[in-house]
Amino acid sequence: MASRPELQAPPEIFYDDAEARKYTSSSRIIDIQARLSERALELLALPDDGVPRLLLDIGCGSGLSGETLSDNGHVWIGLDISPSMLNVALEREVDGDLLLGDMGQGLGFRSGVIDGAISISAVQWLCNADKSSHEPRLRLKAFFGSLYRCLARGARAVFQVYPESVAQRELILTSAMRAGFAGGVVVDYPHSTKSRKEYLVLTCGPPSIATVVPSGKGEDGESCSDDSSADEGDRTVSISDRHRPRKKQKVNKKGRGREWVLKKKEQMRRKGNVVPPDSKYTARKRKARF
Amino acid sequence: MRLLTHNMLSSNIKGVANGFPLRIVAEKVIEKPVEMNHDFLKNMFAKLDWKAFVDASRSLGYVELPDEADASMLESSEFLNKFHHALLELHLEEGALVCPETGRKFPVNKGIPNMLLHEDEV
Ligand SMILES: C[S@@+](CC[C@H](N)C(=O)[O-])C[C@H]1O[C@@H](n2cnc3c(N)ncnc32)[C@H](O)[C@@H]1O
Numbered sequence: 001m002a003s004r005p006e007l008q009a010p011p012e013i014f015y016d017d018a019e020a021r022k023y024t025s026s027s028r029i030i031d032i033q034a035r036l037s038e039r040a041l042e043l044l045a046l047p048d049d050g051v052p053r054l055l056l057d058i059g060c061g062s063g064l065s066g067e068t069l070s071d072n073g074h075v076w077i078g079l080d081i082s083p084s085m086l087n088v089a090l091e092r093e094v095d096g097d098l099l100l101g102d103m104g105q106g107l108g109f110r111s112g113v114i115d116g117a118i119s120i121s122a123v124q125w126l127c128n129a130d131k132s133s134h135e136p137r138l139r140l141k142a143f144f145g146s147l148y149r150c151l152a153r154g155a156r157a158v159f160q161v162y163p164e165s166v167a168q169r170e171l172i173l174t175s176a177m178r179a180g181f182a183g184g185v186v187v188d189y190p191h192s193t194k195s196r197k198e199y200l201v202l203t204c205g206p207p208s209i210a211t212v213v214p215s216g217k218g219e220d221g222e223s224c225s226d227d228s229s230a231d232e233g234d235r236t237v238s239i240s241d242r243h244r245p246r247k248k249q250k251v252n253k254k255g256r257g258r259e260w261v262l263k264k265k266e267q268m269r270r271k272g273n274v275v276p277p278d279s280k281y282t283a284r285k286r287k288a289r290f
Numbered sequence: 291m292r293l294l295t296h297n298m299l300s301s302n303i304k305g306v307a308n309g310f311p312l313r314i315v316a317e318k319v320i321e322k323p324v325e326m327n328h329d330f331l332k333n334m335f336a337k338l339d340w341k342a343f344v345d346a347s348r349s350l351g352y353v354e355l356p357d358e359a360d361a362s363m364l365e366s367s368e369f370l371n372k373f374h375h376a377l378l379e380l381h382l383e384e385g386a387l388v389c390p391e392t393g394r395k396f397p398v399n400k401g402i403p404n405m406l407l408h409e410d411e412v
Binding site for chain 2 (some may be wrong): 007038049050051052053054077079081087088090095097098099100101105106107108109110112113114115131133146150
């Protein structure tokens, strides 16, 4: 399996002209993104009154996710950091307005004017520090804080994300909660490695009935090849993965060794954690007597 | 970029207290007809900053909008047509958006405003 795109290069470099074209001409990707977007829109739970809403598509890319919003009659504004992806969106003549911008710098919208936001396969990018000036924690804070401000009270934001680890999911979720959002994670097809999909469902404003996290699809181990025909009745209350017990880590007899510790420390630094500097004492065995 | 988006956007530069509305420098304006939806227009009317909207439409060369408007005008189809046209059919294709406080220019190319901030603006 190819390694995660987020680990290869910053998004505006990874999604260059060639990748943007490749991405948008793959019928498999088009299909997957459309399904993810349909589900995100469903989880937004907009009033069922046929009135078009003003929505944001964050990390809109070439407009595959936005197209689903248009197909459902909504008006959207898309933001993306990759000029190549936006160029493909222009070629495809998407209906939404496009902005070149970095969600990690915060969104520049007026307060309370947006009816809802989706983001499909994009927010996990914020957990990387691609420049020396990047602090994932601060970028997530800027993003969620500004998103909270521009959403109308009671409006929702739904993000389909591919977190790299439990720690990453936790980092995203806590940043959202700190910004004032209520909500949690909905997991569709939790029992399938391939079809498993995670959605962060966030509600803006004080907790209410509307902030109850909806349930995931296919939690009974329902077959996944037929995602789209999944029966609504089969859904059960979703688990929030946060409460799953973590796997106990196996430690071999000799312990982890200095190299492993240095690597872990470096990883934590990149995630924006405060980590003590490396020194000759790092990972040194403590003497039995003190 | 349509005026709908312009009316929602504000300058996000660190330290700027009031980044709205961004001043428009128009070099090229185009029109793309779209279908009118009354419900959407009503929904948006409530959120719009009308003065900023009128000023913006004038900077794109469209002078048909009244200086002031209230919700009762949404009953008039003549008003709705103009409102719809200015909000959703006019596009700033080339030009710039200018931060009202700092004068910083955000270029607009092929209809896409470049809102990326420099490192010292974050
Ligand atoms: C996998 S693509 C998904 C695109 C689109 N949502 C779709 O469903 O097809 C992820 C997108 O996120 C964008 N992205 C990554 N980091 C970003 C950031 N900091 N700000 C804005 N967009 C970002 C990338 O440029 C890329 O277009």
